[in-house]
Amino acid sequence: MKKHILFVDDDPNINDGLRRMLRSFRNEWDMSFVTSGYEALELLEDGAYDIIITDMRMPGMTGNALLKEVKSRHPHMVRIILSGHSDNVSNMESVSIAHQFLSKPCDVDTLKVTITKACGMGEILKDRDLVQLVNGLKSIPSVPHLYTEIVRELENESNSIKKIGAIISRDIGMSAKVLQLINSAFFGLPKKVTCPETAAVYLGLETIKGLVLAAGVFSAFKKKDLEGLSIDRIWRHSMLVGSSAMKIAKEEGHSDQIIEASLLAGLLHDLGILVLSSNMPDKYEEVLKQVKENRCELWEAEKVVFGTTHCEVGAYLVGIWGLPWHLVEALAYHHRPSEAQLATFSPLLAVHVSDLLEMKFFDNQGIEDLTAAKLEVVSKAGFEDRLPIWRAICEETFNASDD
Ligand SMILES: [Fe+2]
Numbered sequence: 001m002k003k004h005i006l007f008v009d010d011d012p013n014i015n016d017g018l019r020r021m022l023r024s025f026r027n028e029w030d031m032s033f034v035t036s037g038y039e040a041l042e043l044l045e046d047g048a049y050d051i052i053i054t055d056m057r058m059p060g061m062t063g064n065a066l067l068k069e070v071k072s073r074h075p076h077m078v079r080i081i082l083s084g085h086s087d088n089v090s091n092m093e094s095v096s097i098a099h100q101f102l103s104k105p106c107d108v109d110t111l112k113v114t115i116t117k118a119c120g121m122g123e124i125l126k127d128r129d130l131v132q133l134v135n136g137l138k139s140i141p142s143v144p145h146l147y148t149e150i151v152r153e154l155e156n157e158s159n160s161i162k163k164i165g166a167i168i169s170r171d172i173g174m175s176a177k178v179l180q181l182i183n184s185a186f187f188g189l190p191k192k193v194t195c196p197e198t199a200a201v202y203l204g205l206e207t208i209k210g211l212v213l214a215a216g217v218f219s220a221f222k223k224k225d226l227e228g229l230s231i232d233r234i235w236r237h238s239m240l241v242g243s244s245a246m247k248i249a250k251e252e253g254h255s256d257q258i259i260e261a262s263l264l265a266g267l268l269h270d271l272g273i274l275v276l277s278s279n280m281p282d283k284y285e286e287v288l289k290q291v292k293e294n295r296c297e298l299w300e301a302e303k304v305v306f307g308t309t310h311c312e313v314g315a316y317l318v319g320i321w322g323l324p325w326h327l328v329e330a331l332a333y334h335h336r337p338s339e340a341q342l343a344t345f346s347p348l349l350a351v352h353v354s355d356l357l358e359m360k361f362f363d364n365q366g367i368e369d370l371t372a373a374k375l376e377v378v379s380k381a382g383f384e385d386r387l388p389i390w391r392a393i394c395e396e397t398f399n400a401s402d403d
């Protein structure tokens, strides 16, 4: 089905330029071009659009005001800012409203890749209600003690970006958010940043202060406690999976980029659990009840209750934020890696193994007896003989954290 994309810019020349530039995609996308926010909202009333790409500074209604309306009236849409004003980065409001930021002039390849990827995310998460929920998220819940810690550190006059970066890198939601921002085209960085601490340094203290204290982009996880689900346990699990996945990638002699990506993929792999449980606690209670009664896995119960799992939800979220594909892939398939194309080593493989082993370890089941069937995909990818080494790496990491 053709995707519908709406472009908004008060300068008709820009619209003409975009129309010409994207002419060759007219069989794939249905594109409309308007010159004001009011026109855009009118058009959105009668048509089903999937993506909106808007300028920021426009007379009458600004890009921010427009996207705010779109967020509340058409929450299923992916919202992208295409703007020539670099000062927008300091406009914290847009961080919680837009999913991605592109800077003008934008070349055809960047636009094409951004739009194609955003369209493709619809294949990962198909349920419209959940798409609306994820697209409408204002903040990702943080572990309460880390949230308190970052606020305290930011308010401390002798604070340091290093300390703040370290706090961010220990939290799933905060890490995801700083990476979304730093990888936006506004910063014009030549390669994607996958380390939350580096992202914090690039963003700088003032921007992070704005994000946390003014825009409220981070928030403490404060929904009612769900029986059988502890935010501290998810946090600890994610840290351990991230750290083991990173060590496995290192052991296999991969580049710094893959090593960093494995750490990040492990840290974020269960992001979808936070999104679902904090936004739909009642339904998530049902998931946890099923896990207990049927002794099934969390993702299996989620599939019954939500029709989808935390894997797709997390993958969709990092995908519409424009984070790298290997991250989307690791989140999407960490419980069912056989559904991905696993011809070689990838952060997905490292996360899949670390995740399974950590859960076994936590349940005191002993990680040696992890059945070959469960790790069949490891053999298929050609890493069967490496498994004992990976297992030892994980065991050492888990044991060290117990001290
Ligand atoms: Fe998971």
Ligand SMILES: [Fe+2]
Pocket (backbone or CB within 6 Å): 237, 241, 269, 270, 355
């Ligand atoms: Fe997990």
